[in-house]
């Protein structure tokens with residue numbers, strides 16, 4: 590679908606591609622090995638106006654659409670899953686809900702610094718005891734005078750250790766089911782009782798911090814409630830509709846990156862007196878890698894375009910996420926295979942893509958949950 594991208598989109602794509610090649614790719618393995626969040630990369634992305642691509646200019650964003658944002662996420666994914674994951678969590682999960690559901694004052698105070706890249710943002714839904722069944726949460730927010738008091742534990746929260754704001758989901762009305770959940774804006778640096786208790790070691794994506802956080806009697810003024818009381822679950826569904834497009838875009842980038850490494854290697858590596866790309870088995874693998882990547886991209890761009898037209902995207906974003914995450918894992922696995930023994934070493938990128946791609950089938954709703962969502966949309 591790249592052939593019919595508008596000029597402005599193509600320009601942004603080229604700018605980000607060049608930045609990713611020049612600045613991120615050379616350190617992509619090193620930040621993984623060191624488990625280091627690359628703050629300087631996000632500062633540079635902020636200088637390029639990339640930290641708020643789909644956020645309105647009024648609040649410090651670029652004012653681009655979802656398709657443009659998907660292109661940026663794909664380019665980052667093409668070189669680093671870690672940078673990509675922290676980036677999409679910042680934009681889709683931490684920033685977009687503030688734009689969609691915040692008051693003008695909340696947007697000024699909390700959205701602007703995110704969109705301008707002053708600091709990172711996080712979004713805290715998952716808990717130790719509730720993941721796929723996310724509404725079954727234990728975190729509570731109780732009213733005490735004109736303050737909210739939050740207590741609970743959140744699990745696997747991207748960026749929490751680096752964040753200047755985290756959107757926290759909590760139960761405000763225990764008897765009301767889905768309508769008893771609300772969203773709160775928490776300042777990890779200023780609000781007493783907020784603590785990052787663990788930064789997880791993972792099989793991949795180790796330059797993107799994945800945190801457990803503890804909230805102990807965190808007292809918040811009333812203006813930290815995002816939207817109305819009881820709207821937290823509805824906001825979650827809308828946030829994930831957009832968020833899944835960004836995971837699909839990131840997955841497409843991982844697939845593209847892995848495919849490119851494998852293709853280039855297959856044309857250079859010789860065995861039995863010829864480049865290995867000349868063997869049918871290798872060529873067919875690379876053709877299939879290309880096919881899967883293109884299909885993932887088309888589904889992702891379709892979902893993004895529909896989102897931009899204001900159409901419902903629950904089915905399209907789940908389809909894109911399901912397909913692209915599977916493509917990323919399969920293509921990355923094949924890339925390791927095409928590189929043979931070298932593919933299994935950390936001197937070559939495919940192993941990193943393979944480990945990073947696996948998360949895409951888990952985060953923002955597992956593949957099993959995407960099947961459930963799509964089945965429901967099909968009326969099954």
Ligand SMILES: Cc1cc2nc3c(=O)[nH]c(=O)nc-3n(C[C@H](O)[C@H](O)[C@H](O)COP(=O)(O)OP(=O)(O)OC[C@H]3O[C@@H](n4cnc5c(N)ncnc54)[C@H](O)[C@@H]3O)c2cc1C
Nearest residue numbers: 712713714715719720721745746747799952953954955957
């Ligand atoms: C690196 C990383 C970053 C993350 N970032 C964030 C973040 O920023 N914010 C946040 O809130 N969360 C985040 N998460 C959490 C992530 O969204 C959850 O891990 C995910 O939704 C799955 O939940 P779970 O881990 O509790 O697995 P579970 O829900 O316990 O699932 C375990 C298995 O059971 C299957 N299963 C569960 N229910 C069903 C069902 N009804 N039908 C069929 N199969 C089912 C699942 O598909 C899975 O295979 C992150 C996780 C990771 C690993």
